[in-house]
Amino acid sequence: MHAFHCDRFDPPLPEGHRFPMAKYRLLREQVQAQLPDVVVQEARAATEAELQAAHDPAYVAAVLQGTLAPEAWREIGFPHSPTMVERSCRSVGATLEATALARLQGVALNLAGGTHHAQRAKGSGFCVFNDVAVAAEQALRHGVQRVAVIDLDVHQGNGTADIFAGREEVFTLSLHGDKNFPFRKSASTLDVPLDKGCDDATYLAALDLALGQLETAHAHRPFGLMYYLAGADAHEGDRLGHLALTDAGMALRDRRVLELAERWRVPLVVCMAGGYGRDLERMLAVQWQTVRLCFESWHARQRA
Template structure:
């Protein structure tokens, strides 16, 4: 199996109005292949996650409504698009891709899901274009199988990982850390183990100082595995983010996280998270930098 999960469904099943931001899921692996950063053997297409895996993080009633395509219209509106069998398959493949890359990372240090970072899905709800929480499912899988004892989730997407925080609210073996826009979506925040709210317009220096101060504190949890959500919607160019990081600042952010993991012998699974800059090149370039920096530090 390769170290990067990708599937054609990651890019294509969404309604017309949502297809532009999904183009990145085609373009990211294509760009990495074009630059010679990865080879075709590094990519694999995950199967759909099974029901048992989903139920490690989500409640049976919610899963049944997804599985049977009976989710109420109000709940579908909360997600942001109509529930379809193809959309559900997409989410299941994303979740399995994160499970598979977590297992690969345990053996090899680092692995990536080209999609993922569906952190707004809670135990019994979907929200913000997220049906199932891929990193919560994968973290629960590692714990359930005895493959990990204590997990750290580092969420640096511009939006709070509210679903992840809710799922692990009473799980002492998982420490949830989120740095996010204080006044951005979701407007009803959950409580992570460590939340760092950020004011609108925050620039590189301020962001990186806050992250640098927080990372050593995370070791107090004594994790043996890290999930990293590396959203690039923190960029100044992002139309939804409200922060003001440069591309260099975003690269430094990733370097800090991967160096922290490497120096502390912590394998890390990476899901890409959000990115909504008007120019698709900005999104793809920033995400590709995450791959390049991670691979460089761990190889």
């Protein structure tokens, strides 16, 4: 299995910034140390033309040329720096490369990615470019007939929903905290809002119903590619999530998605998406659990 990263380009952030940028490097190091059969590669940068598949050319040019307005960077939530731009391009590149490998080998990972708040002409919520939207658009241009995006980050995937609004060839599914960012949602193909404090049983019941609707859609018109945003921020230890899933609940969540993709024999790209744990070590354990389960799923496909 291949996993792509861009953590060599993690930008410096102001002291006290709430985004845990170190998580990417720490997760990559753990994968390299404990899963030697995973091929861990530094991602290439997405090109300007690739980014334009899902983003307005003027917005892409402003980010790449360093002319994006300060207020636009404030909405994104990061200070501008050349390293931030490079990292954003490589995060998209990681999902592009993972898509190519998943189509050959069944499962591949972006150890970052899942930047689902970026819309066609602006960034938001720590998201500069929408990696899954760019990669899905490129896949649709190169032989894939239909794409499913299963977004289980605790925050609604408003950017992805906005970019693919009205597009029947892309099914966007989002399970998310109802009273959480973004406070103005965009309509996904299927949105499942969850109450604050939602526990394992309630979450998994909602997920089962949603995946049942996805199965009906697949039976009507099969998906040729799936993206899974496996946000760790649905976990009970997350500062920004406000749900109450346990470690075991998060594992059951992941298995349901992985088993669905296995059963359909559809290529699956997994992005780590959000995670803002109060305890960095505990949050990394949740993300590591996701990577390990993905590896098991990939291995099962190789034996089949």
